[in-house]
């Protein structure tokens with residue numbers, strides 16, 4: 627069921643790679659809710675996944691851009707506004723990459739070169755995206771920007787290597803730019819902290835299936851899936867959250883604030 631919450635809105639979606647991508651679910655939901663879209667990702671993403679299939683489905687052009695490259699971002703804002711016919715009303719930042727995770731290097735053994743790259747792609751890209759958007763005055767008054775984060779920004783998590791540091795920085799950038807862009811143009815910037823969801827990026831974490839099983843047993847509502855994430859993003863993009871900004875919204879079935887559940891204690895979810 628859709629409500630046309632995003633009718634007449636123009637959106638740019640970063641991070642669609644394949645059907646499992648959180649951004650894929652968000653793009654489909656936004657289209658169903660009436661938005662006009664531009665999709666963006668790296669050139670390489672075109673080789674890795676069926677990005678153009680989704681672009682056809684949601685009737686959006688694909689504009690390649692490396693989210694760490696200022697020139698690419700400047701061109702993206704210009705071309706996106708040309709295509710959509712005006713300033714952008716909402717942006718999804720769903721961008722992350724860690725070579726430490728990909729190569730199964732534990733936090734304490736992280737390569738510092740990889741760590742710098744992780745921070746650039748997974749956190750600083752949000753700063754770059756917002757700074758270039760502000761320079762180009764590419765966002766409309768009261769526009770909404772959402773980035774996707776994870777509870778490892780606050781809690782130490784096994785198998786998440788350097789990405790916990792990246793998420794902590796990402797959330798800090800969302801707050802600090804939320805202050806600046808809010809004062810300047812009423813732009814809202816929020817983080818959605820999502821349950822572990824089986825995507826290409828997440829599958830690079832060791833023992834991802836066991837990890838998801840564990841978290842699911844600890845969350846009173848169980849793990850949130852990609853479609854659930856898309857609904858929360860849609861709400862934040864819509865006009866129903868005009869004063870929600872600089873927040874981290876937990877779309878995690880209650881995991882972030884739970885100690886133990888009956889499922890773990892009484893139902894013996896781990897077979898102990």
Ligand SMILES: NC(=O)c1ccc[n+]([C@@H]2O[C@H](COP(=O)([O-])OP(=O)(O)OC[C@H]3O[C@@H](n4cnc5c(N)ncnc54)[C@H](O)[C@@H]3O)[C@@H](O)[C@H]2O)c1
Nearest residue numbers: 641643647648693720721722774775822823825826827828
């Ligand atoms: N899947 C989960 O369990 C989970 C949980 C919480 C938060 N997240 C976050 O959600 C976001 C989306 O990840 P996902 O899980 O959908 O995985 P995904 O692999 O589908 O998406 C990651 C995206 O980042 C893009 N990317 C990497 N480097 C880039 C660059 N330099 N420029 C532009 N794009 C680049 C990739 O091409 C890909 O589209 C990430 O920020 C991730 O950390 C995921």
